[in-house]
Amino acid sequence: xxxxxxxxxxxxxxxxxxxxxxxxxxxxxxxxxxxxxxxxxxxxxxxxxxxxxxxxxxxxxxxxxxxxxxxxxxxxxxxxxxxxxxxxxxxxxxxxxxxxxxxxxxxxxxxxxxxxxxxxxxxxxxxxxxxxxxxxxxxxxxxxxxxxxxxxxxxxxxxxxxxxxxxxxxxxxxxxxxxxxxxxxxxxxxxxxxxxxxxxxxxxx
Numbered sequence: 182x183x184x185x186x187x188x189x190x191x192x193x194x195x196x197x198x199x200x201x202x203x204x205x206x207x208x209x210x211x212x213x214x215x216x217x218x219x220x221x222x223x224x225x226x227x228x229x230x231x232x233x234x235x236x237x238x239x240x241x242x243x244x245x246x247x248x249x250x251x252x253x254x255x256x257x258x259x260x261x262x263x264x265x266x267x268x269x270x271x272x273x274x275x276x277x278x279x280x281x282x283x284x285x286x287x288x289x290x291x292x293x294x295x296x297x298x299x300x301x302x303x304x305x306x307x308x309x310x311x312x313x314x315x316x317x318x319x320x321x322x323x324x325x326x327x328x329x330x331x332x333x334x335x336x337x338x339x340x341x342x343x344x345x346x347x348x349x350x351x352x353x354x355x356x357x358x359x360x361x362x363x364x365x366x367x368x369x370x371x372x373x374x375x376x377x378x379x380x381x382x383x384x385x386x
Contacts, residue, residue, distance in 0.1 A: 236279075237277070237344065241339075243347070244343045244346040244347060244350075246338075246339045248346075249342035254348070255348070256344070256345060262337045262340070262341040263334045263335070263337050263341075266286070266330075267330070267334050270289075270291075271285070271287035271290075277340045286332070286333040286336070289329050293322050294326045300315045300316070301315070301316075
């Protein structure tokens with residue numbers, strides 16, 4: 182009889198300690214979720230509105246490219262997309278499926294660059310004082326071409342960063358954590374086994 186009460190006392194003590202630890206864990210986990218939800222509350226409305234959109238025009242209202250940090254799960258490298266737009270204006274945008282912006286940068290840079298070359302050629306043909314006006318026009322269109330090329334590079338980098346952040350958000354939304362109670366047998370003194378209430382965790386990706 183004394184052995185029975187001894188085992189019963191140990192079992193109850195173990196279960197109390199286990200329940201205390203479970204309650205501490207659940208409260209910590211719940212407070213973390215509450216804090217995260219509070220931080221995202223300001224952007225929740227716009228996030229729901231553009232949840233199904235993959236357009237940079239919509240995504241830039243949700244994600245700030247300045248807050249981007251590299252992650253191994255990123256789909257594209259911002260530096261390489263910027264380099265692609267350096268080689269061919271608009272190519273970085275096309276890689277990110279922003280075809281409207283890609284065509285706009287490509288046509289704008291092509292037209293401005295062609296105009297610059299034409300005025301440079303005319304400056305060698307025309308006589309004074311007409312050739313100096315061709316030089317002025319060539320310089321103006323050259324500045325426009327350079328500005329469009331730089332803008333295309335910066336724009337491609339920003340688009341890539343924003344879309345990488347959107348992809349991470351979709352990836353994290355697919356991770357589910359489930360908590361279920363469980364009953365397990367735990368050996369105690371004397372070789373006997375007692376049932377102890379526990380918690381099991383399951384992560385689905």
